[in-house]
Amino acid sequence: MGMLNMEHHWLPFTNNRLFREEPQIFARAEGVRYWTPEGQELLDASSGLFCCAAGHGRREIADAIHKQVLELDYTTHFQRAAPISFELAERLSGLLPEGLDRIFFGSSGSEAVDSAMKICLAYHRARGQGQRTRFVSRSWAYHGVNVGGTSLAGMVNNRRDFSGVTSDVVHMRHTWTEEQRFSRGEPETGVELAEDLEDICKTYGAETIAGVFVEPIAGSIGTVVPPKGYLKRLREIADKYGLLLIFDEVITGFGRTGSAFASQEFGVTPDIVTMAKALTNGTVPMSAVAVRTRIQKTIIDAAEGDRPEFFHGYTYSAHPVACAAALASLNIYRDEGLFERVKDFSPTFLDAVFGLRNLPHVADLRGYGMLAGIQLTPGEKPGLKGSIAQRLLFKEGLHIKATGDALIFAPSFTTTEDELAQMTDILRRVLVRGDL
Numbered sequence: 001m002g003m004l005n006m007e008h009h010w011l012p013f014t015n016n017r018l019f020r021e022e023p024q025i026f027a028r029a030e031g032v033r034y035w036t037p038e039g040q041e042l043l044d045a046s047s048g049l050f051c052c053a054a055g056h057g058r059r060e061i062a063d064a065i066h067k068q069v070l071e072l073d074y075t076t077h078f079q080r081a082a083p084i085s086f087e088l089a090e091r092l093s094g095l096l097p098e099g100l101d102r103i104f105f106g107s108s109g110s111e112a113v114d115s116a117m118k119i120c121l122a123y124h125r126a127r128g129q130g131q132r133t134r135f136v137s138r139s140w141a142y143h144g145v146n147v148g149g150t151s152l153a154g155m156v157n158n159r160r161d162f163s164g165v166t167s168d169v170v171h172m173r174h175t176w177t178e179e180q181r182f183s184r185g186e187p188e189t190g191v192e193l194a195e196d197l198e199d200i201c202k203t204y205g206a207e208t209i210a211g212v213f214v215e216p217i218a219g220s221i222g223t224v225v226p227p228k229g230y231l232k233r234l235r236e237i238a239d240k241y242g243l244l245l246i247f248d249e250v251i252t253g254f255g256r257t258g259s260a261f262a263s264q265e266f267g268v269t270p271d272i273v274t275m276a277k278a279l280t281n282g283t284v285p286m287s288a289v290a291v292r293t294r295i296q297k298t299i300i301d302a303a304e305g306d307r308p309e310f311f312h313g314y315t316y317s318a319h320p321v322a323c324a325a326a327l328a329s330l331n332i333y334r335d336e337g338l339f340e341r342v343k344d345f346s347p348t349f350l351d352a353v354f355g356l357r358n359l360p361h362v363a364d365l366r367g368y369g370m371l372a373g374i375q376l377t378p379g380e381k382p383g384l385k386g387s388i389a390q391r392l393l394f395k396e397g398l399h400i401k402a403t404g405d406a407l408i409f410a411p412s413f414t415t416t417e418d419e420l421a422q423m424t425d426i427l428r429r430v431l432v433r434g435d436l
């Protein structure tokens with residue numbers, strides 16, 4: 001690495017000691033490839049971190065960012081605005097399910113989640129149900145790392161040490177069951193797990209619960225696809241008890257499932273959708289919360305005088321440069337038909353993934369659209385094998401996200417059949433190794 005001083009940057013979600021011993025550094029990216037400073041080429045099997053849906057180094061986005069910085073680099077959106085944010089909000093509402101057409105912007109998935117929680121609380125308060133302060137989430141869930149998202153976390157490591165700031169959240173069971181092992185697409189079994197929501201409503205009193213957060217496909221834990229009928233049943237129960245249903249589509253949004261949003265793919269319309277990552281193809285941090293018209297109206301109508309209706313927002317809400325990056329990304333998705341490409345390519349992708357079934361270290365495979373989880377057989381300690389596999393794969397030329405002992409395979413939508421085969425060849429070489 002030459003002269004790079006790595007003492008000062010505290011890396012997130014990283015074992016910093018191990019990293020310094022064995023740095024994994026990217027200096028350049030293009031298409032579905034990264035290069036290290038030494039020039040080693042790696043295939044990107046996780047779209048960066050599920051962000052770069054149209055591949056790396058897209059000139060159209062770079063040009064839009066450059067132009068926007070020179071035209072209007074920054075404005076606050078507290079009592080001010082820029083034309084481009086209205087344009088983006090309108091574009092997004094056209095992509096979202098009917099009725100989800102009020103858009104609040106932030107800079108990260110975590111901010112979107114915390115904003116969504118506050119919107120739920122503000123909504124219930126505005127309609128005289130301010131006692132609804134509790135949330136329901138799910139075991140194994142990942143909703144970012146801000147205070148609200150940490151409370152919702154169902155991946156316990158992300159919550160355990162931070163109880164001083166977390167709020168009142170009740171967790172449903174996750175939806176993976178033994179009989180689902182190696183099921184492709186939506187599992188046939190497990191719909192009854194949605195009844196956990198009804199049990200929680202009865203146990204805690206539905207009148208104390210503001211909303212229920214779920215990832216339509218639980219991404220970060222290693223791709224857990226919802227059982228057939230499960231999301232629909234959550235919708236029914238949420239309606240029955242007056243809870244808001246929030247789909248956290250930070251990973252599934254923007255085509256990953258083959259539809260613009262997973263809610264459309266699974267035919268279930270939530271009250272609120274959170275999104276980030278591929279919104280700007282990963283180029284500039286940006287997130288959004290889409291809210292049903294009536295939810296925003298309720299909050300706005302309840303406010304008095306000329307004070308803000310919703311006391312919440314970020315310096316970088318609707319940042320003009322992020323808006324430009326998002327619009328350019330949405331243009332690429334539209335012009336290259338990339339969501340349709342996911343639908344067409346998904347069978348080939350899932351064939352390649354399920355072709356890994358008989359490898360000795362593979363315990364389970366799950367997948368939908370162009371999102372898959374490769375669950376490794378347990379190692380000496382939870383997470384150890386995933387960590388070793390991730391490093392061996394890096395050496396062999398594959399960047400892939402590992403969470404615990406699961407690898408999350410989510411390449412860019414532009415990945416060719418040949419590139420996919422190169423990725424699975426590397427997986428095949430590593431997932432048979434005795435030193436794993």
Ligand SMILES: Cc1ncc(COP(=O)(O)O)c(C=O)c1O
Nearest residue numbers: 108109110142143144248250251
């Ligand atoms: C479902 C979900 N919600 C929220 C987040 C947090 O997003 P960010 O890391 O941009 O804060 C993630 C990140 O992976 C996610 O997968």
